[in-house]
Amino acid sequence: MARILLLYSTTDGHTRRIAEVMATQWRAAEHEVLVHDVSLPLRSALSSFDAVVLGASVRGGRHQVFASEFVGAHLDELQQMPSAFFSVNLQARTPPKDTAEGNPHVQQFLASTPWRPSLVTVFAGKLDMRRYRWKDRLMAMSAMWATGDRVWPWSVREYTDWAAVRAFAEAITQAEAAT
Numbered sequence: 001m002a003r004i005l006l007l008y009s010t011t012d013g014h015t016r017r018i019a020e021v022m023a024t025q026w027r028a029a030e031h032e033v034l035v036h037d038v039s040l041p042l043r044s045a046l047s048s049f050d051a052v053v054l055g056a057s058v059r060g061g062r063h064q065v066f067a068s069e070f071v072g073a074h075l076d077e078l079q080q081m082p083s084a085f086f087s088v089n090l091q092a093r094t095p096p097k098d099t100a101e102g103n104p105h106v107q108q109f110l111a112s113t114p115w116r117p118s119l120v121t122v123f124a125g126k127l128d129m130r131r132y133r134w135k136d137r138l139m140a141m142s143a144m145w146a147t148g149d150r151v152w153p154w155s156v157r158e159y160t161d162w163a164a165v166r167a168f169a170e171a172i173t174q175a176e177a178a179t
């Protein structure tokens with residue numbers, strides 16, 4: 001049984017949903033999981049966990065600043081323990097941006113930090129126009145149309161591959177068990 005810290009950074013809640021799916025899978029396998037919003041203070045020491053996973057979504061070309069702030073503040077500990085990172089963004093809905101190597105947001109994040117998580121991946125996120133302010137709807141619409149997806153100011157589209165989410169969760173516990 002592993003003790004896993006699963007941190008997430010979200011604007012509209014989809015990354016938290018992905019984190020909860022991973023946590024449910026781990027708990028079913030009798031792992032102990034703390035799911036925690038990375039923008040809030042963490043009361044436990046990282047050393048009390050066997051592995052740390054960070055998931056962050058992208059908005060306006062960048063992951064939330066809370067994600068990189070956490071990594072910067074805990075770099076030494078993160079480098080010494082099994083860790084994983086996943087990004088959630090909409091560029092990941094089409095190849096070659098559906099892999100960590102091909103996704104510009106993942107590559108930008110990794111270039112911004114010396115942290116080298118043992119496992120890194122990217123998941124396509126969710127578009128929910130109904131939640132956004134008009135300015136954001138227009139920005140999202142123009143980005144989607146520019147890449148061939150016809151969406152409208154009321155569109156809701158979920159692009160996440162949930163089997164890939166479950167496979168990543170499984171890979172994390174397997175990698176942790178092998179250490």
Ligand SMILES: Cc1cc2nc3c(=O)[nH]c(=O)nc-3n(C[C@H](O)[C@H](O)[C@H](O)COP(=O)(O)O)c2cc1C
Binds near residue numbers: 013136
């Ligand atoms: C205003 C806005 C800006 C966004 N900017 C980007 C972007 O620059 N690149 C990208 O790939 N996805 C972008 N997205 C898509 C989000 O990453 C996607 O909706 C994701 O699922 C959000 O996750 P969250 O609900 O956890 O915040 C943007 C979405 C919105 C609403």
